[in-house]
Amino acid sequence: MTTWVDACATDDIDDEDLIAWHHGGHRYAIYKTDKGFFATDLMCTHEEESLEEGLVMDCIIECPLHGGRFDIRTGEALSAPVSIDLKTYPVKVEGGRVFVALG
């Protein structure tokens, strides 16, 4: 059963940026882009590096360690050295809060 969990305020994230969000022992990345808010796993699928200091460009997140890129909307691994997709999570915005669907 899907549970919508209140993750942060919309103002907590700068434009074209992300924050790390820890919930239930898991680490998530929540993004603010010009296409809206999105959520993925926080750790790069290549070598367990946190994406928190990665660059958000358009709807792409680039890993800060090796430069692997993922599509934030789908989690698709776009360019080397990443080859495994990121897990994504549905997001909704209500009353200035960002909710992530878990479970």
Next chain:
Amino acid sequence: MPDVVPTNAASSGVKLDKKSLKAIAARSDRPGLVYLVQWSLGLLVTGAAVWWSVGTLWMWPAMLVHGILLSVPSYAMSHETAHGTAFRTRRLNEAVLWITSLIYMEEPLHRRYSHTNHHTHTWHVGKDSQMPFDTPMGFGGWIAEITGFALLRFHLSVFFNLAIKRYTPTMRAVAPESELPKMTRNARLMLAIYAAILAAPFFGIWWPVWLLVVPRILGAPVMLLFTLIQHVELQENAPSILESTRSFRGSPITNFLYMNMNNHVEHHLYPQVPFHGLPALSDAVRDQLPEPDPGFFRTNWEVLVVSLRRSMGLSTRAPSIRQAPHMISDGGPVRRIAERTM
């Protein structure tokens, strides 16, 4: 806990607030395109000097200058594009990676993946696939490194292995399986281009020899003097980049040729920062880093003298460059720490 603890700012205890880092690491096509234009114009000038001096003694200094301008920026741009930081537009980045790797003479994806591994395990014995010489370095190692023949032999073996689909354990360890066929395709195409260049004189076409082959051989030692001082005499197996890596003071000429990579500690701390952001990054974290070593010439001179003295069994304390404690001795036998991995 993850199996791998990458060597970077976090493992080195260096901090920079996210807003500053994001501003410094911002991507743009413009600085890279400006660099390409400046570099191309420079090559036109030095290439013209070679062309007009062929047949005279002046052709040799002309080919040396042209070779330095061909070799050092091709290394630097190939490195920057392997990181994916030279340009914001990915296709542009990949096209320039291909061409500059052709000049640098390494298959581009092998360049990217072995360098990825170098950043994860910087100067870690048995893990870093880009340790180009044995440590501590003696004079024989210095000669092998600076002439460029050791690196050429390694890169040619990579080309041939990839071309015949003989993937080494290191290749399989650093590159995803899905990338190996692309690496083979690149290697075959590049070997064909090199073969065409070498065959040209047999058809009476000599310009590739004077403008590419000889300059590339003459320029290689200067390129390797830049790369040599990135980690030589510093600490193996250190989690901190501050102990394993060296920055040195730049000048306008070295900064251009090397694309600001004299800020090498800073680059390893935050590899997502493009070449044009490195001076600002250096300013932002300066109070957390050791002083950079002296300039290109002084640092290289001290490395050469230390290597020579080590081979002669003499004391190895350098006057001013940073050295790991175990690199400094009063003389005598040298205990090998690392064997080259390339």
